[in-house]
Amino acid sequence: MNHFELKGGELFCEGVSLADVASAVGTPVYVYSTATFERHYTVLRDALVAEGIKGDDGGDPLIAFAVKANSNLAVLRTLARLGAGADTVSEGEVRRALAAGVPPEKIVFSGVGKTEGELAFALKAGVGEINVESEPEMRLASQVAQSLGTRATIAIRVNPDVSAGGHAKISTGKSDNKFGVSFSEAERLYANASNDAGLNPVGVTCHIGSQITDLEPMAQAFAKMRGLVERLRGEGLSVKRLDLGGGLGVPYFNQPEPPSPADYARMIAKTMNGLDVGYAFEPGRMIAANAGVLLAQVQHIHERPEGKKFVVLDAAMNDLIRPAMYDAYHEIVPVRPREGEPVVYDVVGPICETGDTFTRERALPPLQAGDLVAFLSAGAYGAVMSSEYNSRLLVPEVLVKGGAYAVVRPRPTYEDMLAREAPAPWQ
Numbered sequence: 001m002n003h004f005e006l007k008g009g010e011l012f013c014e015g016v017s018l019a020d021v022a023s024a025v026g027t028p029v030y031v032y033s034t035a036t037f038e039r040h041y042t043v044l045r046d047a048l049v050a051e052g053i054k055g056d057d058g059g060d061p062l063i064a065f066a067v068k069a070n071s072n073l074a075v076l077r078t079l080a081r082l083g084a085g086a087d088t089v090s091e092g093e094v095r096r097a098l099a100a101g102v103p104p105e106k107i108v109f110s111g112v113g114k115t116e117g118e119l120a121f122a123l124k125a126g127v128g129e130i131n132v133e134s135e136p137e138m139r140l141a142s143q144v145a146q147s148l149g150t151r152a153t154i155a156i157r158v159n160p161d162v163s164a165g166g167h168a169k170i171s172t173g174k175s176d177n178k179f180g181v182s183f184s185e186a187e188r189l190y191a192n193a194s195n196d197a198g199l200n201p202v203g204v205t206c207h208i209g210s211q212i213t214d215l216e217p218m219a220q221a222f223a224k225m226r227g228l229v230e231r232l233r234g235e236g237l238s239v240k241r242l243d244l245g246g247g248l249g250v251p252y253f254n255q256p257e258p259p260s261p262a263d264y265a266r267m268i269a270k271t272m273n274g275l276d277v278g279y280a281f282e283p284g285r286m287i288a289a290n291a292g293v294l295l296a297q298v299q300h301i302h303e304r305p306e307g308k309k310f311v312v313l314d315a316a317m318n319d320l321i322r323p324a325m326y327d328a329y330h331e332i333v334p335v336r337p338r339e340g341e342p343v344v345y346d347v348v349g350p351i352c353e354t355g356d357t358f359t360r361e362r363a364l365p366p367l368q369a370g371d372l373v374a375f376l377s378a379g380a381y382g383a384v385m386s387s388e389y390n391s392r393l394l395v396p397e398v399l400v401k402g403g404a405y406a407v408v409r410p411r412p413t414y415e416d417m418l419a420r421e422a423p424a425p426w427q
């Protein structure tokens, strides 16, 4: 469920008309709904709590929002206020989470290539869990911690060798992916870490991929994780936390409904069968995707003599790269749909490459130059993946709450863009 709806023939975000946002802020622009973020977070938390899934302090489980999905500070603040933690993958993301008011103990630091500097920053900040992805990385974490006179609180990331995920580029849990270690290696590393003066191993973690709409591969991976926790405990090692990685996939179009948060929570409770451990989760897409749209304006309708019709927008692949990169489907809805029979269009951006195509041969309500359209489900992996390719200004972001909205990332000016660079001294 989300809070983008047609009211009186016009698309609204909560109580705000998207046409009003477009005329005040210009297009392209991302628009987010506070109510949708809040709803998705609380529905997930309540579903987990209802199944008796707890955190390692005996309270709510840790829901560490995957900052990579949407790292806008106002968005992170919205979730932090509800009690969310943050799953981060760089010093920049750790800094964002801290700046948004996420307590350091609720920050998880993941990623296969954390540098010495990033580890030192995270340790000084007191992040709650460093997810170690390989033996060399574990050694580095220990060295850095010892040089700072502390111990790194770590979880070992296991690669459960389960196939899942909507697209090869976002599947992570097969043994030929770069992520995590095997189960046998995890047991050895965990035992070593328990005797290491620079490490405090608290748990294990896995993440098998993103946009997963089938619970079966998750259940398989989680059952293997449960076995690992039991084996480690059998060896006398303490395991306080089990971090089950990213969340569910979302419906991008009229496909069969993905499992609900309640189905997900039930599957976990069943798979874990009373395993007494503190649970952590790293969902991104299921919280953010349907909480945002990308608004764009039709520049021209370009009609080829042979009949093909291109809708040329002012948004491009630099603003929303998912269709170009993953062949992703985003629903496109006119902000003020016109009457009339649907027309088959290719919807494209103005960038000089054929990949700058949002969709081919899609039937949409008739469009004219000047019309506004919204790309739905663009709140996750949308603005965060934007760039200035073709020297297009970085796309702004707006957050709506009820009848109010705020520009939470303004559009830079061309002067801002040029001022970041400088001629070389010999020029």
Ligand code: LLP
Pocket: 066, 069, 087, 110, 111, 170, 172, 207, 209, 210, 211, 212, 245, 246, 247, 248, 249, 282, 283, 284, 285, 286, 322, 326, 380, 381
């Ligand atoms: N935890 C880890 C370790 C991850 O690698 C990811 C996503 C997540 C959590 C969050 O997963 P989610 O709940 O969002 O499924 N740019 C791609 C998605 C890349 C996902 C990478 N890892 C896209 O636009 O589809």
